[in-house]
Amino acid sequence: AQSVTQPDARVTVSEGASLQLRCKYSSSVTPYLFWYVQYPRQGLQLLLKYYSGDPVVQGVNGFEAEFSKSNSSFHLRKASVHWSDSAVYFCAVSSITGNTRKLIFGLGTTLQVQP
Amino acid sequence: NAGVIQTPRHKVTGKGQEATLWCEPISGHSAVFWYRQTIVQGLEFLTYFRNQAPIDDSGMPKERFSAQMPNQSHSTLKIQSTQPQDSAVYLCASSLGRLGGPQDTQYFGPGTRLLVL
Numbered sequence: 001a002q003s004v005t006q007p008d009a010r011v012t013v014s015e016g017a018s019l020q021l022r023c024k025y026s027s028s029v030t031p032y033l034f035w036y037v038q039y040p041r042q043g044l045q046l047l048l049k050y051y052s053g054d055p056v057v058q059g060v061n062g063f064e065a066e067f068s069k070s071n072s073s074f075h076l077r078k079a080s081v082h083w084s085d086s087a088v089y090f091c092a093v094s095s096i097t098g099n100t101r102k103l104i105f106g107l108g109t110t111l112q113v114q115p
Numbered sequence: 116n117a118g119v120i121q122t123p124r125h126k127v128t129g130k131g132q133e134a135t136l137w138c139e140p141i142s143g144h145s146a147v148f149w150y151r152q153t154i155v156q157g158l159e160f161l162t163y164f165r166n167q168a169p170i171d172d173s174g175m176p177k178e179r180f181s182a183q184m185p186n187q188s189h190s191t192l193k194i195q196s197t198q199p200q201d202s203a204v205y206l207c208a209s210s211l212g213r214l215g216g217p218q219d220t221q222y223f224g225p226g227t228r229l230l231v232l
Contacts, residue, residue, distance in 0.1 A: 032219065043119075043206055043223040090158065094219065100171040101210070101219050102148065105158035 002027045002093050006106035014114050015083050021076040021109045023065075023091030031093040033074040034103065035065055038088045047089075050074065061085070086113045117141075119224030121207050127230045128197050136192040136227045140209030147190045148208040148221055149182060158206070164190060165212045197231045204228050 003026045013019055025031065032051055036044040048059025055067040065076045074091060088110050092103040120139040128134050140147050149161040151174075160174040164184040175182065179197075184190040194201055208221040 034220075036223070043121075043225040044208075046220060046222065049220055092158075100163060100173075101146065101221075102160040102163055102171060102174070103150075103158075103208075103221060104160070107157045 002031060002095065002104045004091050004093055004104055004106035006089075006091055006109050008109050009107070010110045010112065012112045012114060013081055016080050019076075019078040019081045019085075019111070021089050021091075021111065023074045023076065023106060025072050025074060025091070025093050027072075027093060027095075030069060031095060033065075033067060034092040034094070035059065035063070035074075035076050036090045036092060038090065038108075040087075044090065047076070081111075081113050083113045083115055086111055119207055119209050119222055121205075121224040121227050123227060124225065125228045125230075127232065129232055130198060131196050134194045134197050134201075134229055134231075136194075136205050136207075136229070138190045138192070138207030138209075138224060139188060140190070140207070141222060142188075144209035144211055144222075145187065146210045146212030146221075147184055148210075149190070149192050150206040150208065152204040152206060152226070153202075161192070161205075194229075197229075199231045202229055202231045 005024045034049045035047040048057050050057050050067045058064050088108045090108045091106045122137045146165045148163045151159045162172040162175050162182045163170045167184045179195045182192045204226040206226045208223045210221045
C-alpha cells in the first residue's frame, strides 16, 4: 500500500528566507508525485507534479521539488518565500498501475511566513 | 475555464437528515473524484468515476454514503441519516481521465463544508 509522510506539521520561516518542506513516500513502484497548496477556506491548488524524467520539477510561484528514488522523497523548495506563501502544503502520491488513480495525501505542513 | 464547481459551499443539517452534495467537473474531463477532509483524518479518498462508470469506491463508508454520476457534467455525493461525525469538507476533483502521465492530474473544487448538528 502507498503512504505519504510529511514529518513537519508546522514550519515557520521569515519572509525572504529559503524553504524546504519534506515529503517521504512509500510505494512498491515509483508513483506519480504531487504537491498541492491549500489557502484558508479554499480547495487544493496544484503546485507541481512529477511523472518521470528530470528529478527536479518546476512549479508555480517559484516552487520546485526534487524526486529522489533512493531516499523515497519528494521535497518541496523555494529560494525566497513571501508572506502570501503562508498556507497548508500537501504532498500526494498516485498509483501508476492498475485502474485507480486515487491520491494518497500526507497530513500536510502548515507554513507560516513571518514578516 | 470555470474550474470544478461544487454546490453548495456550506451546508448545515440536523442529525438524521439527508445531505446531497453536487460537483460539476471541468468541461472535457471524464474522471471525477470525491475526497473528505477533516482535521483528524486529513484528506481521504472516497470514490472515483471515469466516463460516468464507478471505478473505485474503496474509500466510501459502507452505510449511508452513495455517489452517482448520471451524466458527464455532474456527480452527486449523498449522505443519508447524517451523523455529527460526517461533518467535514467534501472535495471534488476532476481529471482528463486518460491513464498515465500528466493527463491524470486532478484539479480540485473549493469544497462543500458540511456541518451536522
